[in-house]
Amino acid sequence: MSATVQRLEVTASPAAARLARLNRLDTVGLLITLVTLVGAIIWAFPLYWGLVTTFKHEYEIVRPGFQPWPEHFTFENYVHVLLQTKIGYWYINSLITSVAVTVLVVIMAASAGYAISQLDFPGRRFFWWMILGSFMVPIPALIVTHFIVISQLGLINTLAGVVGPQLIAPVTVIIYKQFFDSVPKDFREAAAMDGANDFQLLFRIYLPMNWGVTTALAIITFIGAWNLFLWPFLAVSSEDKMNITVGITQVHDNYGISYGRDLAVAMLAALPVAVVYLIFQRRVTQAIMLSAGIKG
Amino acid sequence: MIRSSRSEYLSAAVLMAPFFVIYAIFFVYPTIKMVELSFTNAPLIGPGKWVGLDNYFRLASDRLFSIAVWNTIYFVALSVPSGVLLALVIALGVNRLKGWLQSIVLAAFFLPYILPVSVVYRIWGWMFDKDFGVAQYVLAPLNGGQHLSVFRTVPLFMPAVAFITVWWCLGFSLLLFIAGLRNISSEIYEAAELDGAGRWLQFQRITWPLIWPVTVLVFTIQLILQLKIFDQVYLFTQGSRVDVNMVMVFYILRQAFQLNKGGLGAASAVVLFLVIVVLSVLQFQLLRARGQK
Numbered sequence: 185m186s187a188t189v190q191r192l193e194v195t196a197s198p199a200a201a202r203l204a205r206l207n208r209l210d211t212v213g214l215l216i217t218l219v220t221l222v223g224a225i226i227w228a229f230p231l232y233w234g235l236v237t238t239f240k241h242e243y244e245i246v247r248p249g250f251q252p253w254p255e256h257f258t259f260e261n262y263v264h265v266l267l268q269t270k271i272g273y274w275y276i277n278s279l280i281t282s283v284a285v286t287v288l289v290v291i292m293a294a295s296a297g298y299a300i301s302q303l304d305f306p307g308r309r310f311f312w313w314m315i316l317g318s319f320m321v322p323i324p325a326l327i328v329t330h331f332i333v334i335s336q337l338g339l340i341n342t343l344a345g346v347v348g349p350q351l352i353a354p355v356t357v358i359i360y361k362q363f364f365d366s367v368p369k370d371f372r373e374a375a376a377m378d379g380a381n382d383f384q385l386l387f388r389i390y391l392p393m394n395w396g397v398t399t400a401l402a403i404i405t406f407i408g409a410w411n412l413f414l415w416p417f418l419a420v421s422s423e424d425k426m427n428i429t430v431g432i433t434q435v436h437d438n439y440g441i442s443y444g445r446d447l448a449v450a451m452l453a454a455l456p457v458a459v460v461y462l463i464f465q466r467r468v469t470q471a472i473m474l475s476a477g478i479k480g
Numbered sequence: 481m482i483r484s485s486r487s488e489y490l491s492a493a494v495l496m497a498p499f500f501v502i503y504a505i506f507f508v509y510p511t512i513k514m515v516e517l518s519f520t521n522a523p524l525i526g527p528g529k530w531v532g533l534d535n536y537f538r539l540a541s542d543r544l545f546s547i548a549v550w551n552t553i554y555f556v557a558l559s560v561p562s563g564v565l566l567a568l569v570i571a572l573g574v575n576r577l578k579g580w581l582q583s584i585v586l587a588a589f590f591l592p593y594i595l596p597v598s599v600v601y602r603i604w605g606w607m608f609d610k611d612f613g614v615a616q617y618v619l620a621p622l623n624g625g626q627h628l629s630v631f632r633t634v635p636l637f638m639p640a641v642a643f644i645t646v647w648w649c650l651g652f653s654l655l656l657f658i659a660g661l662r663n664i665s666s667e668i669y670e671a672a673e674l675d676g677a678g679r680w681l682q683f684q685r686i687t688w689p690l691i692w693p694v695t696v697l698v699f700t701i702q703l704i705l706q707l708k709i710f711d712q713v714y715l716f717t718q719g720s721r722v723d724v725n726m727v728m729v730f731y732i733l734r735q736a737f738q739l740n741k742g743g744l745g746a747a748s749a750v751v752l753f754l755v756i757v758v759l760s761v762l763q764f765q766l767l768r769a770r771g772q773k
Contacts, residue, residue, distance in 0.1 A: 212679060213576065220573030224588040227647070231591060233614060234603040246612050288498075296499035304485070305492035311500075318507055322756045324708045324729045325749040328524070328736040329510035329517065335525055349510075351502045382491035411596040413711045414729070418737065429596040433715055443606055450602035454595050461594045465587070468594070472655050476697060 238262065238448040245443050261448035271449060273424050274431035279456075281346045281416070281427060282409035289353045289405050290398060297360025298386045302372065312361075315354045323352065327418060334419060345419045346427065350409055355475050356401055363394045396467070397474070403464050404471035407457050428453045514753075517746035524742040535747035544723060545748065548731040551638060555709050555727065558642035559649075560702045564695065567650050571657035572687070586658070593651030601715040604644045605631075631716045637725050641712050649705070653698045660694035661687070707756050728752045 237245055238261050240254040265271055299305070300312055330349045331340075339345030367390060375385055391398060416427040423435060432449045461468050518535055522528025539545045574585055592600065607615045610629040619628045630640045664687065672682050710729035717725050726734070732752065736745025 216573055217576060220570070220577065220585060223570060223573070224585040227650075228588040228591070230603050230607050230647070234599075234606060237606065248612075250614065250617065292498045292502060295495040299492045299495040303488050303492040303495070305489050305496075308492075311496065314503070314508075318503070320757055321507070321511065322704070322708050322753060324710060325732070325753045325756075326507075326510045326514060327729075328732060328742060328745045328749055329513040330506065331737070332513065332517075332525065332742070333505060333510055349506050352507050357499070382488075382495065386495070407594055411594075413597050418733070429598045433598045433601065433718075443609070443612070446602055447606060450599040454599045457594050457596070458591070461591070462587075465583075469655055472652060473659055476656055476701060 234447050235451055238444055238451055240444060242442060242444050261442075261444040262452070265445050265449045265452065269435065269449065270423055270426075270431065271428070271452060274426050274428040275452075277343060277346075277425060278410055278428040281343050281350075282406050284343075284347045285350045285409040286402050286406045288347070288351055289356055290402050292351065293353055293356035293360050293401070294386065294391055294398070296357050298364055298382070298390055300357070301361045301364035302385075302390075303382065315357050318352065318354045319358075323349070324414060327414065330415070331418060339419075341420050341422055341425055343425065346416050346425075349415055350412065353405065356405065359397065359401065359474050360394075363397050364390055367393060396470070399464070400467040400471035400474065403460060403467050404475065407460060407468070410457055514746045514749055517743055518750045520743045522742045523740045524736050524745070526742075528743055531743070535744050536751075538744060539747055539751065544726055544734075545731060547723070548726040548728050548748075551726055552707060552709060552728045555638050555642055555645075555713075556703060556706045558639055559645045559706050560699065562642075563646040563650055564653055564699050564702060566646065567653035567698065568657050568691070568695065570650070571654055571661055572683075574654070575658055575661045586654070589654055590651035592648050595648070597648075597711040597715065600644065600648050601712065604647075605716070608640065632720050634721075634724050637716070641709075641716060645706065645709075645712060649702070653702060656694055656698050657691065660691050664690050703759065704756055707752070707759070728755075 236252070236254065239257050239259070240251075241256055241258055241260065244251065244255055296311070296315075300308055300315075326349070334340055334345045334348060337345075337348075339348065371389055371393075372385060375389055380388070411429060412427075413429050417430045417434075420426055420430065423431065426434065432446075432453050517528075519530055519532060520528035521531045521534070570589060574582060574589070577585055607613050608619075608630040610616070610627050615630075616627050619630070620626060628636070630636050668686055669682060672686060677685070708729055709727050710733070713725055713727050713730055714733075722730075728748065729752065732745050732748045734745075735741045735748060
């Protein structure tokens with residue numbers, strides 16, 4: 185470190201030279217900004233390209249040459265996939281399973297987080313270590329035995345079977361525990377003095393006080409459940425029970441490849457998560473920080 | 481305030497019950513069952529005989545399994561370091577921007593991350609399409625004017641999937657890096673500026689050491705995540721040669737679900753489990769030790 189200081193002192197130059205250097209640095213700064221902007225455009229381009237293709241007629245899509253905007257704007261692709269595929273079923277299945285996962289995970293994690301944070305009971309430490317340990321277990325390694333459990337429960341090819349294994353959410357419990365830990369003890373004691381029981385404490389005080397966290401966790405859980413591919417793909421085999429992520433890749437048109445329709449159905453699958461993200465941008469960011477262990 | 485510990489136990493029991501039931505059914509039991517199953521020759525559903533370590537010996541001599549292991553390592557090596565480094569570089573660029581411009585640029589980099597894998601598959605399948613894909617304008621000149629069938633050319637498959645994965649997952653690392661950069665006090669930079677430290681020196685002496693803990697975190701998270709690669713490989717190999725592009729999770733699925741060998745599938749799952757645990761602990765320790773120097 186002392187070497188750095190010495191070097192910095194040596195390189196310190198007279199005022200005029202420094203001014204010249206600052207000007208030059210600004211040019212470099214401008215260049216960096218420009219590169220960043222170009223990078224953002226390149227990054228977003230595949231999204232734009234996928235979207236714009238859905239508004240083209242098929243003959244326009246397969247025509248050689250780069251066409252950034254459709255010559256004849258059309259909704260034909262969307263009309264086709266809405267009327268000719270089972271996308272309605274897939275949408276409803278995705279909605280039901282994702283909402284179920286979200287609600288159950290939040291209730292379960294908040295209750296467990298509250299108990300571990302605020303109550304003293306035998307096995308408390310054991311549960312806490314189990315949760316921290318389960319953090320390391322790669323869920324895709326459990327697909328074989330998850331399938332066995334689900335079939336023992338008679339839930340293969342049902343939406344309940346899709347939901348089940350998604351309820352393991354150690355991170356959510358850990359985050360709730362941390363937030364409940366930081367609620368001042370006075371609240372709890374004052375409310376308990378008034379005769380409130382633990383359920384009232386949890387649902388009237390602890391949860392409402394951490395409403396932002398709950399929103400953030402619910403949103404990220406919903407997005408995760410909506411996007412999940414591997415488990416819904418294994419748990420369900422009939423077209424009517426598929427989630428949208430599975431349905432759009434497993435069911436093919438009988439009349440060859442149609443890029444416009446394939447992409448249109450993909451855009452419809454992305455729509456809910458994209459909308460949720462654009463509305464709740466700040467909460468999504470917060471949830472990602474939280475799940476990575478950065479409290480903010 | 482004195483409350484009986486019995487009522488506290490009761491509350492705790494009721495509050496822990498849903499969690500306990502779910503964990504018992506979907507975590508503890510499947511984990512134990514997986515280990516047990518790996519010592520039997522059971523099919524996916526149904527009883528099997530105890531065969532000791534047979535499944536593990538079979539894995540060790542199975543060529544397809546070693547292909548799966550190597551492809552997984554290859555994929556991680558291609559996608560993780562480059563993804564983390566690129567995220568840091570972009571974070572430095574985005575962090576300089578202000579206000580609405582920053583929000584838009586950040587959204588452009590982040591948006592792919594929240595998309596389902598099936599949508600990513602459709603978009604890039606179209607981008608790289610052999611006949612009409614727009615990426616052919618870049619690829620064909622590199623290939624002597626010939627259009628490239630990216631996902632059916634074996635040497636190109638993993639690099640292409642890694643490239644797409646970096647595009648898809650970068651947003652996550654980017655957010656963490658930006659949060660880390662914002663935590664570095666601007667006073668340090670001002671002081672360095674007064675001392676005449678240039679941009680590169682500032683990065684070398686201030687940003688890099690102070691962002692190191694975030695780098696470790698991002699690297700570890702990405703490593704564990706990408707070892708579980710399956711979705712993209714499965715989707716992009718649809719209708720073409722699977723075996724040369726086999727990865728570990730795919731191998732588990734192949735043995736257990738496609739060939740109905742539950743025992744062998746479970747054994748390969750145990751191996752994946754151990755690899756992830758060992759690598760993540762080891763890597764975290766290594767990076768931390770490097771950071772403390």
